Amino acid sequence: xxxxxxxxxxxxxxxxxxxxxxxxxxxxxxxxxxxxxxxxxxxxxxxxxxxxxxxxxxxxxxxxxxxxxxxxxxxxxxxxxxxxxxxxxxxxxxxxxxxxxxxxxxxxxxxxxxxxxxxxxxxxxxxxxxxxxxxxxxxxxxxxxxxxxxxxxxxxxxxxxxxxxxxxxxxxxxxxxxxxxxxxxxxxxxxxxxxxxxxxxxxxxxxxxxxxxxxxxxxxxxxxxxxxxxxxxxxxxxxxxxxxxxxxxxxxxxxxxxxxx
Numbered sequence: 540x541x542x543x544x545x546x547x548x549x550x551x552x553x554x555x556x557x558x559x560x561x562x563x564x565x566x567x568x569x570x571x572x573x574x575x576x577x578x579x580x581x582x583x584x585x586x587x588x589x590x591x592x593x594x595x596x597x598x599x600x601x602x603x604x605x606x607x608x609x610x611x612x613x614x615x616x617x618x619x620x621x622x623x624x625x626x627x628x629x630x631x632x633x634x635x636x637x638x639x640x641x642x643x644x645x646x647x648x649x650x651x652x653x654x655x656x657x658x659x660x661x662x663x664x665x666x667x668x669x670x671x672x673x674x675x676x677x678x679x680x681x682x683x684x685x686x687x688x689x690x691x692x693x694x695x696x697x698x699x700x701x702x703x704x705x706x707x708x709x710x711x712x713x714x715x716x717x718x719x720x721x722x723x724x725x726x727x728x729x730x731x732x733x734x735x736x737x738x739x740x741x742x743x744x745x746x747x748x749x750x751x752x753x754x755x756x757x758x759x760x761x762x763x764x765x766x767x768x769x770x771x772x773x774x775x776x777x778x779x780x781x782x783x784x785x786x787x788x789x790x791x792x793x794x795x796x797x798x799x800x
Contacts, residue, residue: 550610551609551612551613552583552585552604552607552609553576553583553584553792554585554587554588554597554600554601554604554612554613555585555586555587555588556587557588558589558591559592559593560750561593561751562755564749564750565750568748568780569587569749571780572617573587576789580789584607586600586603590632598632598635601643605640605643610642612643612644612645612646613796614645614646614647614648614795615648615788615791615795616649616650617651617788618651618748619697619746620650620686620694620697621693622650622689622691623690623691633645646796646799648791648794648795649791652697652787653700653701654787654790656787657783660783661701661746662705662708662709663781664776665742666709668773677709677712679738679740680712680742681711682702682705682711682714682743682744683714683715683717683726683729683730683741683742683743684698684715684717684744685726685745685746685757687747688718688721688722690721690722695718698718698746699716702715705744715729715732717729717730720753726743726757730764730772740771741772741773743772743773743774743775744775745774745775746777749777750779754777
């Protein structure tokens with residue numbers, strides 16, 4: 540990288556924005572993901588922020604970018620699927636920051652798509668859970684792909700598509716889709732329906748970025764189901780900070796830069 544390349548890179552900051560959580564583990568995981576991104580983008584200003592419930596917030600992160608000399612900010616919404624947060628809430632906050640920095644240009648990317656790297660990471664989380672549990676008889680396993688849930692149908696459609704993809708890719712005999720909140724079928728209902736069918740095990744993959752309230756709710760529902768029926772639910776980890784997730788974010792970032800020249 541030449542001195543000119545470093546200079547131009549530094550002028551355009553990357554700002555990663557997640558929803559936010561009151562759970563320290565989830566906040567730490569997002570910070571770790573931002574650090575992975577920073578290491579891949581040597582010489583670039585990289586900041587992260589939460590939309591709500593945690594610090595740093597978006598205005599603070601924009602301040603940090605401006606203080607370091609950024610002229611443009613590539614905004615990367617770290618959300619799985621479409622929803623009001625990425626479509627309305629983040630642009631609304633950025634509009635207020637624009638009044639504070641009228642010469643700062645914001646370039647906003649899309650949410651995280653069902654990228655091949657994301658599918659690969661989903662596969663990794665499922666296989667890791669199977670190895671840890673010593674269970675890999677997929678013919679006798681019900682796979683449940685669990686979305687956070689959105690009131691927007693296009694936000695939920697990707698979870699259904701992911702369920703079909705993972706079923707075929709990993710050769711599960713049966714796979715179902717459920718949601719933790721805001722959409723049907725609910726995770727509880729999917730579990731109840733599975734109880735009338737003959738499965739030796741139930742493996743649940745929560746299609747979530749980090750640990751937080753949604754993951755904890757899924758865990759609590761699984762534990763109640765075990766207590767009620769005696770059927771154990773194998774709950775995998777969420778995507779979490781991982782180089783494959785970082786690579787998907789980097790591709791969103793590159794698209795923002797290429798679209799704007």
